[in-house]
Amino acid sequence: MSVLVTGGAGYIGSHVVHRLAALGRAPVVIDSLVTGHRDAVPEGVPFLEADVADRARVAGFIGRHGVRAVLHFAALSQVGESVAAPRAYFQGNLVASLALLETVLDAGVPSFVLSSTAAVYGTPDCTPIPESHPTRPINPYGVTKLAIEHALGAYHAAYGLRYAALRYFNAAGAEPSAGLGERHEPESHLIPLVLRVALGLRPHVTVYGSDYDTPDGTCVRDYIHVADLAEAHVMALDYLEAGGDSGAFNLGTGRGYSVQEVVDAARRVTGRELPVVYGERRAGDPAALVASPRLAEARLGFQARRSGLDEIVRDAWDFHRGFSPP
Ligand SMILES: NC(=O)c1ccc[n+]([C@@H]2O[C@H](COP(=O)([O-])OP(=O)(O)OC[C@H]3O[C@@H](n4cnc5c(N)ncnc54)[C@H](O)[C@@H]3O)[C@@H](O)[C@H]2O)c1
Secondary structure, eight states, X not given: OEXXXXXXXXXXXXXHHHHHHHTTOOEEEEEOOSSOOGGGSOTTSOEXXXXXXXXXXXXXXXXXXXXXXXXXXXXXXXXHHHHHOHXXXXXIIIIXXXXXXXXXXXXXXXXXXXXXXXXXXXXXXXXXXXXXXXOOOOSHHHHHHHHHHHHHHHHHHHHOOEEEEEEEXXXXXXXXXXXXXXXXXXXXXXXXXXXXXXXXXXXXXXXXXXXXXXXXXXXXXXXXXXXXXXXXXXXXXXXXXXXXXXXXXXXXXXXXXXXXXXXXXXXXXXOOOXXXXXXXXXXTOOSEEOBXXXXXXXXXXXXXXXXXXXXXXXXXXXXXXXXXXX
């Protein structure tokens, strides 16, 4: 029996595949390589290059490998791009995920874990944000993820599909010993962008807004180490397989760091200057996005262990020093 990881050649998915393989949990991967990297999937892990919407090929792969659970990472995930090109997001995220769910239900796979996102909350009324907070996404990316969550809720009620929608806050860090880390192109995440400045690949860090209602005026986010995310997925699988209640779970630490604190950490870790340019606020950026991690703690038994800011930045730096993007 194996675990299907869609998007397993991407940033977070590849770390989860690595963890599952290390635990002998037989991961198998489907990835279209639209943004992923074939070399991020370890040798020996069965791999199908396909779109998750390709029902015939996905069904064949699920049948051949006796898949008993699906971890669904495959998605487009750039907020700005989703505003400019929403068709790609509704098709690539929502329509493709519904097609995958058709295949999963037809094959009788009992458990499904969705990579969801803090973007389902939109601009929060309070922070830390509990799962019971209203979901009011403010961009097509968040809308598509929330729609998939709704489909999962209905399919659970009607067909008994067990699911966990894991709402990640800011995934960060790397597993440099496994040669794994963040390789988005273009990159939009703060920590790899800051480290590209440290490597001399970009001239400066742009900080968007320094007049927010936060202690130092820059935006505050909840960073979670990708190795902690990997552990949380294993726990979510165990939880569902043990008959745990389906639903949505935040994955974060409950502790936010400001953009300025991230830049300062990168200066400490890299020992480099890191010039900063302070720019205007970006539309749709809330001042602070911090998870309440209590539900995942209580139900899944999950606690972030590697998500201190310096550890995250150090692991990402070790990875980036060994790998320079084109
Ligand atoms: N990175 C973050 O901070 C973050 C935060 C919240 C949620 N997420 C979610 O986590 C998941 C993984 O994010 P990531 O940062 O690893 O992104 P990524 O782009 O590195 O990985 C996505 C992978 O999915 C593949 N893929 C995309 N569409 C596909 C399709 N239709 N069929 C088959 N393969 C397809 C890509 O080739 C890639 O390998 C996404 O669902 C994303 O929305 C990420």
